Amino acid sequence: MGNEVKKIRVGLIFGGRSGEHEVSIASAMSVYNALDKSRYEVILIGIDKTGRWLLPDPKVLLAHAGNPMKIQLGQMTGSYGLAPSGGATQMIAMEASAPAPGHFDIVLPIMHGTFGEDGTIQGMLEMAQIPYVGSGVLGSALGMDKEVAARLFNAAGIPTVPSMCVRKHEFLNDKAAVEDSLVKAFDFPFFVKPANAGSSVGVHKVKSPEGIRAALEDAFSFDLKIIVQNAIDARELEVSVLGNDTPKASIVGEIVPKHEFYSYEAKYLDDNGAELKIPADNLPEEVREKARAWAVQAFLTLECKGLARVDFFMDRKTGALYLNEINTIPGFTSISMYPKLWEASGLPYAQLLDELIRLALDDSKKRRELRVTYA
Numbered sequence: 001m002g003n004e005v006k007k008i009r010v011g012l013i014f015g016g017r018s019g020e021h022e023v024s025i026a027s028a029m030s031v032y033n034a035l036d037k038s039r040y041e042v043i044l045i046g047i048d049k050t051g052r053w054l055l056p057d058p059k060v061l062l063a064h065a066g067n068p069m070k071i072q073l074g075q076m077t078g079s080y081g082l083a084p085s086g087g088a089t090q091m092i093a094m095e096a097s098a099p100a101p102g103h104f105d106i107v108l109p110i111m112h113g114t115f116g117e118d119g120t121i122q123g124m125l126e127m128a129q130i131p132y133v134g135s136g137v138l139g140s141a142l143g144m145d146k147e148v149a150a151r152l153f154n155a156a157g158i159p160t161v162p163s164m165c166v167r168k169h170e171f172l173n174d175k176a177a178v179e180d181s182l183v184k185a186f187d188f189p190f191f192v193k194p195a196n197a198g199s200s201v202g203v204h205k206v207k208s209p210e211g212i213r214a215a216l217e218d219a220f221s222f223d224l225k226i227i228v229q230n231a232i233d234a235r236e237l238e239v240s241v242l243g244n245d246t247p248k249a250s251i252v253g254e255i256v257p258k259h260e261f262y263s264y265e266a267k268y269l270d271d272n273g274a275e276l277k278i279p280a281d282n283l284p285e286e287v288r289e290k291a292r293a294w295a296v297q298a299f300l301t302l303e304c305k306g307l308a309r310v311d312f313f314m315d316r317k318t319g320a321l322y323l324n325e326i327n328t329i330p331g332f333t334s335i336s337m338y339p340k341l342w343e344a345s346g347l348p349y350a351q352l353l354d355e356l357i358r359l360a361l362d363d364s365k366k367r368r369e370l371r372v373t374y375a
């Protein structure tokens, strides 16, 4: 007693208003289980699909350890809000009867996609002066928008699959004209995807003119902006990046989807939907090194921090490497590619979490030391 080390108070935020709500719950459960409870006091904060903030009992999560998809945050009660009061680093209860969760040393926003990975929750945490793991507002927002990110990657000399951007207002204005322009610009099959989404939500492989309308309607139901690009017969390579100012790249992994492409079903609904190869085998050494170098360069180009998984396509015919996308809050279950690549690079899951928390606290300390007033 007496000289017990004070525990770090961690807020683990998950769920959210996103097509990747369920995936986030699965990631958060793995993180919760792995965090060393002798060092961290972990408070779970679930955001339901309507945006309500709840404090679920860890037992509710653990009761569904085998199937996180069964967790229904909507059925819980108690609504909270983050108070952006100067220096308070607190979350206060919005209902007087609810207990206030109090101060946080750090938050882990384990939320994928909209309102989690896109800079919005990061902005809220900035206003509340609560340190958090991962990229800040800028890096998160840039990483989320595939269209803006591609422009920055190209400016940095990193190639992406050539794509066309279509806005929803253009589509609604003249659907036939938009479809015609796609038929002229692309060969079948081609890919249609929301600019801001993830987990393959709203992603379609269009094989014939008859399939265009439905693909566009669905993609536009998720975003006001979509990108269209030729389908390339590619190997899908992934690299994990970890660090702040001098980030490191992991070894290169490969996803081998068993479906026609790496769809939502292949990712989450089919246990055998894809094979993870760690490391990717039969890969030319120069491709391996290029992927690792571009992963770090992409991370720095978008001003990312903490962690990101950078995904590539390697054209099977030409051998050309393209950067597909960067994920600033990658899937984080214990069997997900991001932590698996680090595990294979010598950093086990629980230690990876320690390192992410250390990096976040270090960055937040440096930023707190900046002057915010002049006169």
Ligand SMILES: Nc1ncnc2c1ncn2[C@@H]1O[C@H](COP(=O)(O)OP(=O)(O)O)[C@@H](O)[C@H]1O
Pocket (backbone or CB within 6 Å): 161, 191, 193, 197, 198, 199, 200, 201, 203, 229, 230, 231, 232, 233, 234, 236, 257, 261, 262, 263, 311, 324, 325
């Ligand atoms: N241009 C493309 N050529 C071939 N496959 C693609 C292309 N674009 C996307 N895909 C397939 O669709 C999947 C999801 O697309 P991606 O751009 O990674 O979006 P998300 O952010 O939803 O993961 C990819 O993993 C890949 O299997």
Ligand SMILES: [Mg+2]
Pocket (backbone or CB within 6 Å): 199, 200, 311, 325
């Ligand atoms: Mg992807």
